[in-house]
Amino acid sequence: MSMGERFKPHRGPRLASLERRLFLRQGLSLGALALLSGCELTEDESVQRVLNAMSRWNDGVQSWLFDPARLAPEFPESRITKPFPFNAYYGRGEIRRVDPGTWRLEVGGMVREKRAWTLPELNQLPQVSQVTRHICVEGWSAIGKWSGVRFSDFLRRIGADLTAKYVGFKCFDDYSTSIDMATALHPQTQLSLRFGDQLLPPEYGAPVKLRMPTKLGFKNPKHIAALFVTNANPGGYWEDQGYNWFSGS
């Protein structure tokens, strides 16, 4: 059984409203909400409002704590986790595949050159490697090796406005996420084309994923189809359901 299936109950896609009601009822019954008053309905809403506000506050604190020069620890290749866990919002049987010959990386938003990139073009750019720890929001971690284009190099090459606040990602498995510009420019943030010593396989995000050892796993988009630079926070698949947006390590 894959990690993705094993933890499905904890990530129940699109059950957000039902689950929110459940969690509020539990919260109320626990009396942990004694600090908040009002009728039950407003209590539900105000609790969620407080929790959301705290999550945004934590975004700010994490952004302040983030040191753009501090590198995530790197490991010898002997410590690579084998087999590396598969995880997604769907099971292993639903992994989307694309013809690498027709795949294009669309580039948009606050960038000078909005043309799409092919896989050979990305392969021709200078390549870097890292052996780093991937940490999942579920708690587990695994060490892997990724190679590809340093993302800050790519952003400079497409003439991205580096003073913009966010970079958003749309993936062809209908996933999406977004990151802060400081993390986008971190030296270990990588547009990955390889996993281990092979081309990025479908379960790990073929043909291109973004690897960030300074963010939790779900912030590392796989199967990227388009990226865009913007000043409006684009949110993301899990972020919009209540997972913390910054989710930095």
Added chain:
Amino acid sequence: MPAATVPLHPLAVRITHWVNALALLAMVLSGWRIYNADPLFGFVFPDGWTLGGWLAGALQWHFAAMWLLFGNGAAYLAYGILSGHFRRKLLPLAPRAALRDALDALCLRLKHDDLSIYNAAQRAAYLGAMVLIVLLVLSGLVLWKPVQLQGLGLLMGDYEGARYLHFFCMAGIVLFVVAHVLMVALVPRTFPPMITGKLRRSL
């Protein structure tokens, strides 16, 4: 004629005690839900005992209540050290006497006549609870920020080591709370002073 009541717990101690109880409750119950997403051992906590409803909700509770636990804990430690409260009530710490008192308590023969003086077992337990909560905060910080705080992480076996330390300190604090509540149930007249601050003289 002496007064009918004597002061026992200062207001600062009572407020921080109850805020801490609330914060710990939220942290432990949401923490169990987070644990369930990737259990370290061969068991999970029943969903009905947890807070948050699902992983994202539990994480929201955990990362909100942590500020309450941290702010309240910092205020309590500052008060305890600066006012001399710790020195007067918790020191000196006598390990041998603590063991003897703990055994006496287990055999239900521990005398607790003067509630204003903590016995050796209480002193050890209260100081131990403080150490556990400090370790929970430190290991929790490493789990939250394993890259930014990697120096601190090295002291506890990096990210994976911090997970185990965080779990075992949680288990320790839960054990403490169980024993603490049990002792209050056995000596019920210790309970009202933690709310009113005053102890009714038993004449």
